[in-house]
Amino acid sequence: MSYVIKGETGDWEVVIGLEVHCQVISNAKLFSGAATDFGSEPNTQVSLVDAAMPGMLPVINEQCVRQAIKTGLGLKAKINTKSVFARKNYFYADLPQGYQISQADQPIVGEGTVILDMPDGSSRAVGIERLHLEQDAGKSLHDQDPTRTFIDLNRTGVALMEIVSKPDMRSPEEAGAYLRKLRSIVRYLETCDGNMDQGSMRCDVNVSVRPKGSTELRTRAETKNVNSVRFAMQAIEYEAQRQVEIYDNGGEVVQETRLFDSQKGVTRSMRSKEHAHDYRYFPDPDLLPLVFDDALVAEIKTTLPELPDERKARYVGEFGLSPYDAGVLVQEKDTATYFEAVALGRDAKMAANWVINNLFAVLSDRGVGITESPISAADLGKLLDLIADDTISTKIAKEVFEVMLETGDAPDKIVEDKGLKQITDTGAIEAAVDAAIAAGPTQVAQYKGGNEKILGWFVGQVMKSTGGKANPGQVNKLLKDKLDN
Amino acid sequence: MADLTQFTLAEARDALAKKDFSAAELAETYIKAVQAGRDLNAYITETPEVALERARESDDRRAKGAPIGAMDGLPIAMKDLFCTEGVLTTAASHILDGFVPPYESTVSANLRSAGAVMLGKTNLDEFAMGSANITSYYGPVKNPWKAKGGANVGKDLVPGGSSGGSAAAVAAGLAMAATGTDTGGSIRQPASFCGITGLKPTYGRCSRWGVVAFASSLDQAGPMTKTVRDAAIMLGAMAGHDPKDSTSAAMAVPDFEAALTGDIRGLNVGIPKEYSMDGMDPEIQALWDKGQEWLKAAGANIKQISLPHTKYALATYYIVAPAEASANLARYDGVRYGLRVPGESLDDMYMNTRGEGFGEEVQRRILIGTYVLSSGYYDAYYIKAQRVRSLIANDFKTAFKDVDVILTPTAPTAAFPLGEKQEDPVAMYLNDVFTVPTSLAGLPGMSVPAGLSKDGLPLGLQLIGRAFDEETLLRVAGVMESAAAFSFHHGLEV
Structure with missing residues (x-):
């Protein structure tokens, strides 16, 4: 799949690199003991360290380090057993220290890889440049007062993992797939929600463009703080188009920081290179280099769950699912858990079909996630059991599924109450088959003349007379037996 | 009764134990002395109520037979760089106007749990940046010593800096001892200027938590006392591992006082040739020679050593320290505490607040620090300075293979008159030429009063020890102190 922007002077390719900030799941902040709950009253989760009171010192939170290592392992990345925290200096009202403690040239995690699952079932690798730990800033609230800005420091000092990709993506779709995959990985790992x-x-989002076929890296523009997958894709589309137009008009793209306006779907300049901050990074003298041994990495490795790629491979290998279906099922950990509960001890392919083709449509209609599914995995499993043991046909099962959605009743109860149980009594079916044959001498002649498709007419007759409850396999077999003799 | 302000910590501790007087009496005496000595401007904030309350608590403990701390009932001054709960903390800067911390620094808390009685917060150079205590927003401190001869007779002299208020207070009997902090010499140089003992411990020995930061990789708190024994007692009460300071050493605190055996026979004392500088005051050289003789007479071996990178130390220091300071002082932005001078925009408010709030020397160092860290200059200045810093540390490491302690002068001159060297920052920076290398290497250094200049002003000698070997340092210092037979109140105009 190739994403090409048609310019006046030729075809252009887009080069995309993403920097993703993931808030670390941890009870306390990166360098202070303050809590990190989302949505608390402003300035209620602020320690003396977070407020940068005089003489306060940062102390690294081990839990955040473990989470970063875990995430690095999930990204198949190199873990650096020695890394260094550096101060990134700039003034802003919601940055109490006047610097952010981050990591510059010695991050905790080095190069890794993320595999993208594309909609056509293909896969594609995107390189990870690095992952580093850093502090989040506070929030400036500009809408609380006509003349003043209020500051909320709850988020100040919360641990972030900044995950930097290589400029390996070539379309908005790939960028979207990357973000979804990254989200899936950190959710599996429970290192970020x-x-x-x-x-x-x-x-x-870092975007540059280049003539199709070229390998150069041109000047990029960085669009900051995009907060949904869709917006990221929109921002890339807009940026790529904007940059192509600049080049087409003989201009040059300037290196700058831009903001995405989600209302209008456009990016606009925030500050140019001339106004870019000189962050004056230097090692934070309040903190010793972060050093741990390989044993810690090995120990954390043992806590890794099965990750989406491995789980997908298992679904394909063990269950015989298509790569696409497997990819869809593993993307969200909760979906995979649901699917496995349905598939356990049953026909996994059938379970996948029911989850993907039937359940997903319902969830999407209702706008709910798998954890709020109106049908439990156990009930869906029971429904599949009813098909498997010939209690009902697939067709009846779909009716039962609808009723389950409406009433929330268990499938066996619905089958019982509505008398949908399949007729497997050979005598009863045989009678219906005989009746159908007797009623269609013309069709019998056609069949005998070699028209096997006419068998469907007989099946239809039998189903009609049995209210759809006759076991289709038995009906077919009996019909063939009788007509062929 | 004897003049209680003449007591050392050790003497007062023993007298309190014998109930010769009460902690409250001691505190009252000192409170009066502090008030009477206001002309020196040694204190920014006096805390007589706090002192009396803690003294009474101490007396109560003694009366009840409760456990007694190492400094129980002993009245001390706190450099106003230590955050003290409920007591104004200024760092001698306008920018911390009205700042009353809701927390207590680890060192001052340790002292408090050892029973020490806080008399007040002493003056200093603004944010500890200075060597003469003339950059304080609260005005300069006067050295209690006066020249008995020479060109400076009758002039007010500087106490040295940055811990000038602490040094002056101890020398003048306005506190029995005081805390100091030392980044490049801020304990040792004023100790030398005021004729008292000043010990900068090994980096990491005392917690930096709650001490207003100047240069984080160099700042270290230490005792400023009348005697070496007092330094041992007080360091023991200040030091200790603190999990709240990631650079604090996880090491046990030895019994420093027990190290004062007086026996230095067989110890090797290094004399670094690079500290004999061209144009050095012959008086200083003579005192240094005398120091070597004293130690030799006590049975130590004198060895000539080389610390080849010494000449780069001052330049290195004036890159590293301002670089760290430029970031450490970014938090004083008018947003959350201290001074705020409003402006049209956020940037205006920053400029107004920091322009008015910081004095000239602090602004100079922030500018230097910002410059050396800025894009395009970082490698040439900061990175190079870090490399030289390693070389300097290695110099000491090599030297300490052959010697147990190093002897040098503390400062190149005696105290100079207020107003001198004020226009030339580099001349001022040269005050720290002998103390800065130790700071860069993170080693313990101690100034011991060793004699008087021909004008009758105190001069100190510096001892430098191995990392975390304050015990040897104190042991040698004790011997030198006895040999020098210096009386700390010697030249004071009473």
Whole structure:
């Protein structure tokens, strides 16, 4: 799949790199003991360290370090057993220290890989440049007072993992797939909740364009703080188009920081290179280099859950699912858990079909996630059992499924109450088959003349007379037996 | 009764134990002395109520037979760089106007739990940046010593800096001892100027938590006392591992006083040739020679050593320290505490607040620090300075393979008159030429009063020890102190 922007001077390709900030799941902040709950009253989760009171010192929170290592392992990345925290200096009212403690040239995690699952079932690798730990800033509230800005320091000092990709993506779809995959990985790992709408996962989008076929890297523009997958894709589309137009008009793209206006779907300049901050990074003298041994990495490795890629491979290998279906099922950990509960001890392919083709449509209609599914995995499993043991046909099962959605009743109860149990009594079916044959001498002649498709007419007759409850397999077999003799 | 302000910590501790007087009596005496000595401007904030309350608590403990701390009932001054709960803390800066911390620094809390009685917060150079205590927003401190001869007779002299208020207070009997902090010499140089003992411990020995930061990789708190024994007692009460300071050393605190055996036979004392600088005051050289003789007479071996990168130390220091300071002082932005001078925009408010709130020297160092860290200059200045810093540390490491302690002068001159060197920052920076290398290497250094200049002003000698070997340092210092037979109140105009 190739994403090409048609310019006046030729075809252009877009080069995308993403910097994703993931808020670390941890009870306390990166360098202070303050709590990190989302949505608390302003300035209620602020320690003396967070407020940068004189003489306060940062102390690293081990839990955040473990989470970063875990995430690094999930990204198949190199873990750096020695890393260094640096101060990134700039003034802003919601940055009490006047610097952010981050990591510059020695991050805790080095190069890794994320595999994208594309809609056509293909896969594609995107390189990870690095992951580093850093402090979040507070929030400036500009809408509380006509003349003043209020500051909420609850978020100040919360641990973030900044995950920087290589400029390996070539279309908005790939960028979207990357974000979804990254979110899936951190959710599996339980190192970040991945909730972009709450800001616990945010994305800076770096975009440049180049003539199709070229390998150069041209000047990029960075669009900051995009807070949904869709917006990231929109921002890329807009940026790519904007930059192509600049080049087409003989201009040059300037290196700058831009903001995405989600109302209008456009990006606009925030500050140019001339006004870019000189962050004056230097190692934070309040903190010793962060050093741990390989044993810690090994120990954390043992706590890794099965990750989406491995789970997908298992679904394909063990269950015989298509790569696409497997990819869809593993994307969300909760979906995979649901699916496995349905598939356990049953026909996994059938379970996948029911989840993907039937259940997903309902969830999407209702706008709910799998955890709020109106049908439990246990009930869906029972429904599949009823098909498997010939209690009902697939067709009847779909009716039962609808009733389950309406009433929330268990499938066996519905089958019982509505008398939908399949007729498997050979005598009863045989009688219906005989009746159908007797009623269609013309069709019998056609069949004998070699028209096997006419068998469907007989099946239809039998189903009609049995209210759809006759076991289709038995009906077919009996019909063939009788007509062929 | 004897003049209680003449007592050392050790003497007063023993007298309190014998109930010769009460802690409350001691505190009252000192409160009066502090008030009578206001002309020196040694204190920014006096805390007589706090002192009396803690003294009474101490007396209560003694009366009840409750456990007694190492400094129980002993009245001390706190450099106003230590945050003290409920007591104004200024760092001698306008920008911290009205700042009353809701927390207590670890060192001052340790002292308090050892029973020490706080008399008040002493003056200092603004944010501890200075060597003469002339950059304080609260005005300069006067050295209690006066020249008995020479060109400076009758002039007010500086106490040294940055811990000038602490040094002056101890020398003048306005506190029995005081806390100091030392980044490049801020304990040792004023100790030398005021004729008292000043110990900068090994970096990491005392917690930096709750001490207003100047240069984080160099700042270290230490005792300023009348005697070496007092330094041992007080360091023991200040030091200790603090999990709230990631650079605090996880090491046990030895019994420093027990190290004062007086026996230095066989110890090797290094004399670094690089500290004999061209144009050095012959008086200083003579005192240094005398120091070597004293130690030799006590049975130590004198060895000539080389610390080849010494000449780069001052330049290195004036890159590293301002760089760290430029970031450490970014938090004083008018947003959350201290001074705020409003402006049209956020940037205006920053400029107004920091322009008015910081004095000239602090602004100079913020500018230097910002410059050396800025894009395009970082490698040439900051990175190079870090490399030289390692070389300097290695110099000491190599030297300490052959010697147990190093002897040098503390400062190149005696105290100079207020107003001198004020126009030339580099001349001022040269005050720390002998103390800065130790700071860069993170090693313990101690100034011991060793004699008087021909004008009758005190001069100190510096001892430098191995990392976390304050015990040897104190042991040698004790011997030198006895040999020098210096009386700390010697030249005071009473």
